[in-house]
Amino acid sequence: MRGITKTFPGVKALDDVNMTVVPGEIHALVGENGAGKSTLMKVLSGVYPHGTYDGAIVYEGEERRFASIADSEKLGIIIIHQELALVPLLSIAENIFLGAEPARWGVIDWHEAARRTRTLLDKVGLSEPADTLITDLGVGKQQLVEIAKALSKEVRLLILDEPTASLNEADSNALLALLVEFRNQGIASILISHKLNEIARVADRITILRDGTTVETIDCAGTRADEDRIIKGMVGRELSDRYPKRQHRVGELLFEVKNWNADHPIHAGRRMVKDVSLTLRRGEVVGISGLMGAGRTEFAMSLFGRSHGRNITGKAYLDGREIDVSTVSKAVAAGIAYATEDRKSWGLVLGEDIRTNVSMAHLDGVSHRGVIDEVAEIGVAEDYRRQMRIRARNVFQETVDLSGGNQQKVVLAKWLFADPRVLILDEPTRGIDVGAKYEIYGIVNRLVADGRGVILISSEMPELLGVADRIYVMDEGAVVAEMPAAEASQEKIMRAIMSSRELVR
Template sequence: MTPLLQMQSITKEFPGVKALDQVNLKVMEGEIHAICGENGAGKSTLMKVLSGVYPAGSYDGEIHYDGQLAEFRDISDSEKRGIIIIHQELALVPLLSIAENIFLGNERASKGVIDWRSTFAKTEDLLKKVGLRESPGTLIEKLGVGKQQLVEIAKALSKEVRLLILDEPTAALSEADSQALLDLMLELKAQGVTQIIISHKLNEVRRVADTVTVIRDGTTVSTIDARTEAVTEDRIVRDMVGRDMANRYPERDRRAGEMLMEVSDWNVWHPEHNDRQIIKNINLNVRAGEVVGIAGLMGSGRTELAMSIFGRSYGQNISGEVKLKGQVANVKEIDKAIDAGLAYVTEDRKSLGLVLDENIRTNVTLANLEGVSRSGVINENAETTVAEKYRAAMNIRTPSVFQKVGNLSGGNQQKVVLSKWLFAEPEVLILDEPTRGIDVGAKYEIYNIINDLSAQGKGVLMISSEMPELLGMCDRIYVMNEGAFVGELTAAEASQERIMSLIVTE
């Protein structure tokens, strides 16, 4: 049987870096084919080669599609053949409607005039296929991320897709939205749509994939047929990182010391709607050497709590008290919160945590410019020395600290964010989804960094949507629902079932 897609000996080089080295990929028609690998392994680069983002001539090797040699010049060239890629960062226009987004650049028009009746009717059909009940005229900005993802798939279906590529499609989705998207993938498969999924969530890969290809360091390591072979997470992880990982969470000597941070009677109202209370009478504490977790469903208020504590960067009419080492701390502004000893690693590293167009050196020192300057003038040599120190300590994989942060993999970007805040020398580090969108190998490195911080006597407050991560890393876990804490569990008491029961019953 001839494969729908065959990529042979694909090699792609950038200055100083060989991103792909003789990669081979074979995708059969009608299957869901998963591509797994660590951040920086070359997965997204391979898909950009396939979709024409990197045009024919900019790489070595051959692409055969539907039995013919394919040399795509750009994205529109591959889309004409039914190859549609949905990137992790969704490409929708917030202030346009669903219908306008679906047919943007592919308008249903006659003699230059858009046929809106036909556009809306076709949009309704497409929305039914992906399970969306919204009106075609609904603005994208009114939709959650999960529904926006479905709009992207509807947009792909409008172009008569034959091969749908989904790059980390569930990275920003809730558990319910993730399951709905996976169900839709299986429905599309039943309709004959071939799909490639890039994902770090191995339980999702096992659920939907017929075939799994693992890429490591720009080369193909293995291809597993899930229909005839056992596909275990341990096997995929071993192929991804090149070693066994018997324990996903490194061991740590758990010893809680002096009280570092106490938050008392913390209340926050919505920044735009002053009659809507978001955070309700929160009391929490973090001791030296502790990793304290906050569990809860998306929308429970975890991020809003963290941001409001860190310089009141979220909310209005905020009341309550923050103490650091027993003294009332001024955290009314971000710079004062930093001076008091707080740091906050945002869940959105690309928009809020990094300056993507700047290099590693500039990003690492952003939160503590005084540490590399004198009389208001930055010492570039000192800045380079600091960046090189954290590059080595954090194992940031890059040819140089002068590399643009936007060119790094997700895991390495996260290490740059952590480096920035560690250079500010905080007493308490608030981590909001610290491993979102990064692979198991990079996660393990982040976990080791967290353990090192606790060993140094720092306090860590960790927000995560992955319950196994909280259970594996935390000494205590606060459970949050609808803006309030509904329980507190020690590591010995905590389980996924206990956390969920607190959420749904309190």
């Protein structure tokens, strides 16, 4: 890609970007949220057609001018977006060949589709039958189905946008191993990821973008990439500490949950949350650790206005007095806020602007006698845009057009404006860059310094160890351990999980 420049109204997303990929390499593309990584790949794959950008794409020695994504796919350039493009209620085979079904005399040959699907699934290491519905697969296996779909199109250059953002460690390692196998077969991959440890492990070269321009390309041949160098290139400065320092001033008991239980919303009799009890003090960050499926999100959502689950029992106390959290509005009124892990589906109204999203959880704060004061609403949104460094043209920009990190900041701004006493953060830094993570940790520090309490759910153990004061460990819906963060380690947390499973056996 030579001299790629892409402009949106009022914003230059890419400015003279250059990037070269050779056959059979894993080429990582890194940068802060909003640096232009996804935009660059949409140019390459034809999502943004020729004529909407300046510069040239040269593929196998020829300049290419893609009018659509179909043109790039014909040449074996396949992109897998962060939001998977699968139809949940169709089978694996139906998804893989959707729009390109094998047919004879105009009739779909499902036997042939199943045979080809089996061959493709064997290549990516999936043992599920071809007629398995996508909705019955975990996120990790859905990623592999997307890759199998790419293989069906004879992929030569595979683009993956944050493929491991929602995966546990085992699924992430399996996916990275598959990319290494593709490399050995001569298939090139472009990997966009914020997980620098994964990139350093598998990448042959790393291109760094910052503010829509190319900073440098690092050749990793013969040496492991230095994460500090990557971070400096991304943020433009040394980041000496991944977690900002704070004074740990933990006060008296603020919030308590006793004997919380919740059943699955669909499968009767299946208990998701089992007799969970926890405490949170003023000025304290309490972490909740556990493997995927441990019940952490189910606990948080059932606690926050019974947003998920049924047959929910247990009690919640704030300042020693029992509070009513039976609906979302009552939970918010009581001083509880929950920032969901799925910001696109549950955290934001993507078609609305920043102003509307920031104010929606606390309309009373921008209203007079039931009528919204638009001037006040704009002022509040603009204040949070500056405070949280949300990269946007103005507060009237739709949130769907923001990068993942800036969307997450809007979610946090919404709940900060609601002025909660207790803020539950569910995977608040998933899919965002190291610089934006640092800013979010700073927001957490300011909250607890003000005497509030934060419950932090995270799959990244280093994050919990770096931010939390105390850590609860959950497994299979129950709390299996509690420990001060100063005494915790990844090994201790995993040992607690394994020990609880041994006791169950």
